[in-house]
Amino acid sequence: xxxxxxxxxxxxxxxxxxxxxxxxxxxxxxxxxxxxxxxxxxxxxxxxxxxxxxxxxxxxxxxxxxxxxxxxxxxxxxxxxxxxxxxxxxxxxxxxxxxxxxxxxxxxxxxxxxxxxxxxxxxxxxxxxxxxxxxxxxxxxxxxxxxxxxxxxxxxxxxxxxxxxxxxxxxxxxxxxxxxxxxxxxxxxxxxxxxxxxxxxxxxxxxxxxxxxxxxxxxxxxxxxxxxxxxxxxxxxxxxxxxxxxxxxxxxxxxxxxxxxxxxxxxxxxxxxxxxxxxxxxxxxxxxxxxxxxxxxxxxxxxxxxxxxxxxxxxxxxxxxxxxxx
Numbered sequence: 001x002x003x004x005x006x007x008x009x010x011x012x013x014x015x016x017x018x019x020x021x022x023x024x025x026x027x028x029x030x031x032x033x034x035x036x037x038x039x040x041x042x043x044x045x046x047x048x049x050x051x052x053x054x055x056x057x058x059x060x061x062x063x064x065x066x067x068x069x070x071x072x073x074x075x076x077x078x079x080x081x082x083x084x085x086x087x088x089x090x091x092x093x094x095x096x097x098x099x100x101x102x103x104x105x106x107x108x109x110x111x112x113x114x115x116x117x118x119x120x121x122x123x124x125x126x127x128x129x130x131x132x133x134x135x136x137x138x139x140x141x142x143x144x145x146x147x148x149x150x151x152x153x154x155x156x157x158x159x160x161x162x163x164x165x166x167x168x169x170x171x172x173x174x175x176x177x178x179x180x181x182x183x184x185x186x187x188x189x190x191x192x193x194x195x196x197x198x199x200x201x202x203x204x205x206x207x208x209x210x211x212x213x214x215x216x217x218x219x220x221x222x223x224x225x226x227x228x229x230x231x232x233x234x235x236x237x238x239x240x241x242x243x244x245x246x247x248x249x250x251x252x253x254x255x256x257x258x259x260x261x262x263x264x265x266x267x268x269x270x271x272x273x274x275x276x277x278x279x280x281x282x283x284x285x286x287x288x289x290x291x292x293x294x295x296x297x298x299x300x301x302x303x304x305x306x307x308x309x310x311x312x313x314x315x316x317x318x319x320x321x322x323x324x325x326x
Contacts, residue, residue: 031068032067032068032069032070033063033068033069033070033096033097033281034069034070034071034072034093034094034095034096035058035069035070035071035072035095035096035097035098035099035277036071036072036073036074036090036091036093036095036097036098036099037051037054037071037072037073037074037098037099037101038074038083038086038087038090038098038099038100038101038105038108038109039051039073039074039075039076039101039105039230040075040076040078040080040083040101040102040104040105040177040229040230041075041076041077041078041101041229041230041231041232042075042077042078042230042231042232042233043073043075045231045233045256046231046233046252046253046255046256047075047101047230047231049252050252050266050267050270051073051270053267053270053271054099054121054270054271054273054274055071055274057270057271057274057275058274058277058278061274061275061278063278063281072090072093072095074086074087074089074090076104076105076230077206078175078205078206078230078232079205080104080175080176080177080204080205081176083104083105083107083108084108084111084112086108087100087105087108087109087111087112087113088112090109090112091112091113091116095116096116096117096280096281097116097117097118097119097277097280097281098113098116098117098118098119099118099119099121099273099277100118100119100120100121101121101230102121102122102123102124102177102228102229102230103123103124103125103129103177103178103179104176104177104178104230105230106118106120106123106129106131106142107129107131107178110130110131110142113141114140114141115141116141117141117142117143117280117286118141118142118143118144118286119142119143119144119145119273119276119277119280119286120142120143120144120145120146120291121144121145121269121270121273122144122145122146122147122269123144123145123146123147124146124147124148124149124150124179124183124228125146125150125179125182126138126142126144126146126291129178129179132291135290135291135293136290136291137287137288137290138286138287138288138289138290138291139287140286140287141286141287142286143276143286143287143289143290143291144273144276144291144292145269145272145273145276145291145292145293145294146291146292146293146294147228147263147264147269147294148264148293148294149183149227149228149249149263150182150183150186152249152262152263152297153183153186153187153190154186154190154193155262155297156190156225156247156249156262157170157187157190157191157193157194157196157225158194159247159260159262159299159317160196160223160225160245160247161194161196162313162314162316162317163223163245163247163259163260163306163311163313163317164222164223164245164311166222167196167222167223168195168196168197168222169196169197169198169199169219169220169221169222170187170191170196170197170198170199170221170222170223170224170225171198171199171200171201171215171216171219171221171223171224171225171244172184172187172198172199172200172201172224172225172227173201173203173212173216173224173225173226173227173235174200174201174202174203174227175202175203175204175205175227175229175230175232176204176205177227177229177230180227180229183227183228184198184200184227187225187227198225199216199219199221201215201216201219201224206232206234209232209234209235209238210238212238213238213239213241213242213244216242216244217242217244221244222244222245223244223245223246223247224239224244224245224246224247225247225248226246226247226248226249226253227249228248228249228250228263231250231252231253233253233256235253235258236253236256236257236258237257239258239259240257240305240308243309245259245260245309245311246258246259246260247259247260247261247262248260248261248263249261249262249263250263250266251263251265251266251298251300251323252266254300254301254302254305254325255300255302255325257302257304257305258302258305259301259302259305259306259309259311260299260300260301260302261298261299261300262297262298262299262300263297263298264294264296264297264298265298268294269294272292276289298322298323299320299321299322299323300321300322300323300324300325301313301317301318301321301323301324301325302325303318303324303325303326304325304326
């Protein structure tokens with residue numbers, strides 16, 4: 001049951017800009033536009049579904065794959081060290097826009113080109129990562145969406161305590177994403193306020209998850225908080241096998257069987273990303289397209305998973321949820 005929709009806000013709406021991207025790869029009268037999509041994760045599963053959301057939004061805006069649109073897709077399958085090679089492959093194909101998903105892919109695309117427009121879908125800290133000069137005036141060839149995941153961490157620990165009032169130790173699952181060490185610091189501060197301790201657990205690639213969940217079990221953690229990253233669907237299965245409550249910043253994990261999530265909807269971000277791409281097709285400069293931030297965050301709870309874990313969730317928490325999966 002959905003209760004609230006995700007809304008994005010920026011310094012101004014996308015339709016308000018007259019600035020023109022000075023050197024589009026082809027004219028607006030061209031027959032076919034080319035988009036490169038660079039993903040740290042997988043093209044199947046939840047991320048594949050999100051790419052389809054993106055494609056369908058472009059279709060609704062008049063850009064149809066196989067007719068006047070070509071989409072080149074590249075996925076690192078959880079191995080971020082592959083991203084620079086994949087980014088260079090996309091650049092060599094001469095796209096009009098590159099859609100880069102999450103900080104590792106955005107950084108790889110930024111290193112690969114300073115002339116092709118890049119749309120962040122999304123980034124945790126666009127300014128701190130050096131992608132844009134400011135949200136209102138990005139100033140270069142990169143624009144798009146910020147997810148503000150760091151701002152949601154305190155709320156996530158509040159949700160965790162509501163679900164597990166007697167918890168004392170929380171695992172924080174990381175990858176090689178360069179934003180994760182900073183997110184661990186924020187997590188530690190949020191946990192300390194609630195008299196919780198955290199145990200950072202590194203799983204740089206999907207191949208490391210088996211060992212990571214053994215470490216979580218050996219540390220006797222009461223729950224695992226998975227930092228926002230490319231979607232690694234196997235995390236849900238590992239958490240279920242370990243019978244450990246799992247909480248995320250991305251709702252697609254909960255739809256796949258995870259316990260709970262709190263954060264902005266990725267599907268809304270992908271739709272908005274398609275709208276950025278179309279504005280760039282029409283000649284608007286990415287340097288002058290403001291970076292948008294979510295203004296609504298959603299609490300999603302999987303009641304079936306809670307029952308499988310033997311958890312009796314407070315009615316007040318369920319009442320606060322934007323979606324309850326039963």
